[in-house]
Amino acid sequence: MEVTFHGVRGSIPAPGPETLRFGGNTCCVSIRSASGVLLVLDMGTGIISLGKQLLSTEFGKGRGHGGILLSHAHWDHIQGFPFFAPVFIPGNRFSVFGPAKSAAMLENILEGQVNPHFSPLQTMKNLGASFDLVPVPIDNDPPPIVWRGIEVSGRPNPHGPSTCMAYRIEENGRSVVYAPDAGYPDTGPTEEVLRLYQGADLLIHDATYTPEDRTIRRSRGYSSFADAAYAAIRAQVRRLALFHFDQDYSDDAVDGIYARCRDLLDSLGGRHIELVESREGSSVLL
Amino acid sequence: MKLRFWGVRGSYPVPGLTTQRYGGNTSCVEVRCASPNDPTAPRIILDAGTGLRRLGKEMMLGPFCEGKGEAHLLVSHTHWDHIQGLPFFAPIYRPGNKFHVHARQRDDMHLRMVFALQSDNPYFPVPFDAAAASVQFHELTDDAKFEIGPVKVRCTRLNHPWIAIAFRLDYEGTSVAYVTDTAPFRDVLLEHEFIRQPPKPGDPLHPEDAAKLAAMREGVVRLCEGAQLVIYDTQFTPSEYIQRPHWGHSCAEDAIEIAREAGAETLMLYHHSPDRTDAQLDDLLGQHREQLHRDGIPLDLHAAFEGMEVDLSPHGLHVGQASSRSMGQGHKGQPGPSEEISWK
Numbered sequence: 001m002e003v004t005f006h007g008v009r010g011s012i013p014a015p016g017p018e019t020l021r022f023g024g025n026t027c028c029v030s031i032r033s034a035s036g037v038l039l040v041l042d043m044g045t046g047i048i049s050l051g052k053q054l055l056s057t058e059f060g061k062g063r064g065h066g067g068i069l070l071s072h073a074h075w076d077h078i079q080g081f082p083f084f085a086p087v088f089i090p091g092n093r094f095s096v097f098g099p100a101k102s103a104a105m106l107e108n109i110l111e112g113q114v115n116p117h118f119s120p121l122q123t124m125k126n127l128g129a130s131f132d133l134v135p136v137p138i139d140n141d142p143p144p145i146v147w148r149g150i151e152v153s154g155r156p157n158p159h160g161p162s163t164c165m166a167y168r169i170e171e172n173g174r175s176v177v178y179a180p181d182a183g184y185p186d187t188g189p190t191e192e193v194l195r196l197y198q199g200a201d202l203l204i205h206d207a208t209y210t211p212e213d214r215t216i217r218r219s220r221g222y223s224s225f226a227d228a229a230y231a232a233i234r235a236q237v238r239r240l241a242l243f244h245f246d247q248d249y250s251d252d253a254v255d256g257i258y259a260r261c262r263d264l265l266d267s268l269g270g271r272h273i274e275l276v277e278s279r280e281g282s283s284v285l286l
Numbered sequence: 287m288k289l290r291f292w293g294v295r296g297s298y299p300v301p302g303l304t305t306q307r308y309g310g311n312t313s314c315v316e317v318r319c320a321s322p323n324d325p326t327a328p329r330i331i332l333d334a335g336t337g338l339r340r341l342g343k344e345m346m347l348g349p350f351c352e353g354k355g356e357a358h359l360l361v362s363h364t365h366w367d368h369i370q371g372l373p374f375f376a377p378i379y380r381p382g383n384k385f386h387v388h389a390r391q392r393d394d395m396h397l398r399m400v401f402a403l404q405s406d407n408p409y410f411p412v413p414f415d416a417a418a419a420s421v422q423f424h425e426l427t428d429d430a431k432f433e434i435g436p437v438k439v440r441c442t443r444l445n446h447p448w449i450a451i452a453f454r455l456d457y458e459g460t461s462v463a464y465v466t467d468t469a470p471f472r473d474v475l476l477e478h479e480f481i482r483q484p485p486k487p488g489d490p491l492h493p494e495d496a497a498k499l500a501a502m503r504e505g506v507v508r509l510c511e512g513a514q515l516v517i518y519d520t521q522f523t524p525s526e527y528i529q530r531p532h533w534g535h536s537c538a539e540d541a542i543e544i545a546r547e548a549g550a551e552t553l554m555l556y557h558h559s560p561d562r563t564d565a566q567l568d569d570l571l572g573q574h575r576e577q578l579h580r581d582g583i584p585l586d587l588h589a590a591f592e593g594m595e596v597d598l599s600p601h602g603l604h605v606g607q608a609s610s611r612s613m614g615q616g617h618k619g620q621p622g623p624s625e626e627i628s629w630k
Contacts, residue, residue, distance in 0.1 A: 011374070
């Protein structure tokens with residue numbers, strides 16, 4: 001399984017010289033399974049560059065079939081959708097999984113993105129690709145989704161006034177956990193959520209803030225790198241990638257977050273946990 | 287009148303190495319009208335793309351931080367790249383500040399509802415009504431004329447899906463026309479209908495459409511007439527336009543034609559394609575400047591970049607660059623004072 005980061009920024013894209021190294025695009029991570037299946041985690045602006053790369057594959061010929069897994073519907077996780085090149089090519093097919101009560105609700109969420117007031121596309125029906133919309137129940141124990149040899153389990157995390165799904169993606173005994181936008185209470189993640197993270201080969205975890213900045217922005221429902229480190233240690237994961245950096249954090253600030261997170265892991269007995277830099281365009285092979 | 291460009295991109299924001307010099311933020315231009323005789327003249331902002339977020343941080347260093355600011359937002363249309371900065375505009379979360387949003391009336395719902403939709407559950411955690419500042423909406427007709435203090439504003443309709451309008455500002459002998467987003471006025475009439483098959487440029491038009499387009503073009507030329515500065519949507523190159531004439535954007539060639547006919551002094555290429563690299567924009571600007579020079583046409587041509595400042599006086603216009611510090615860059619990643627209150 002190969003995991004690639006296409007956008008690691010939270011809230012709003014942050015172009016500028018101070019975000020060049022980690023990148024300024026909003027949330028998008030892709031997984032290429034061992035059998036070659038593409039699963040995309042969230043559709044922030046990072047998905048736009050992924051879309052351009054996919055044009056040289058079967059998606060360029062209208063013969064692609066990909067999966068899209070949505071954590072929640074905040075803009076920074078869906079705003080790249082109307083600019084994702086493969087959706088304009090007839091013949092391509094996407095299975096979209098996202099938290100909603102029904103397929104109709106999921107469709108309404110995506111339609112709101114291409115509503116004629118906001119987008120010249122006017123409706124998803126004008127896109128060339130076809131979409132199978134699969135609602136993911138926001139339960140504590142939803143049944144796993146088995147899709148083209150990949151198994152996906154989800155659990156909701158609190159995220160300010162709403163919730164955000166964390167997902168565990170498994171194939172042939174390899175596992176990636178994607179946990180963006182996690183605003184835990186003081187007690188940390190729930191037992192169910194820790195079980196979801198348990199022993200993952202890679203945990204991609206919300207680390208929007210430094211602990212200092214998080215204390216004055218708790219109501220927004222995000223983690224600091226310290227929350228990510230505690231979760232990684234409690235769940236005994238092998239690798240940790242920090243994710244969803246605040247739009248105002250420069251590359252130097254993110255370097256600082258990684259360095260402090262390393263120190264914290266080491267001091268808590270997590271020396272064996274590999275800290276993976278989540279720069280735009282970088283990949284991890286599992 | 288003093289202008290500063292905070293976002294110059296069309297369609298979507300593009301962070302990255304190849305867009306670093308011109309900038310990757312979507313449409314937003316700040317206009318300051320204060321003269322030495324009139325320090326209270328209003329602040330005007332043209333469009334609310336992602337450039338607005340940084341402008342908001344800069345505004346929070348002044349009276350907007352104390353809830354004593356007032357500004358007018360002139361919005362060409364409500365496509366994402368022209369409004370997506372508003373939920374991240376810190377001054378609207380500060381009680382006491384006053385904002386006026388001027389945009390073309392929608393044909394099926396009130397303007398306020400369109401803006402509120404952007405901040406609605408499940409898309410954004412803070413509803414629009416939670417903005418503590420006063421936000422008043424002013425619904426405009428296609429050819430509205432109104433005044434913001436001493437600034438005279440005129441509008442005219444543009445050729446864009448779901449309809450956009452252009453603005454002209456006149457203030458103490460200085461003038462700017464802001465013309466974005468628009469297709470040229472010759473191949474297809476863009477209104478509310480979705481156009482599936484792009485028309486072939488040059489194919490004959492329905493006479494009714496042709497008449498509407500001719501009137502629209504005339505309106506744009508009149509709006510730009512004698513303007514010191516025309517800022518124009520030039521997202522496409524001619525070869526891109528031929529493939530997508532129904533997307534509602536122009537080329538530099540179209541902007542030059544309108545600016546010349548209107549007798550404008552300076553033309554600003556704007557709303558750059560997200561795919562256009564810095565090097566390509568340099569080339570594009572260089573080629574068109576050369577062509578104008580060869581043809582002996584006295585039109586001053588520039589391409590907008592983030593941080594560009596244009597100083598207009600009745601005697602002329604000066605183009606410069608703001609310091610990166612005053613653009614809210616170069617800080618060490620500590621969120622500004624505005625951030626704490628903005629999402630509560």
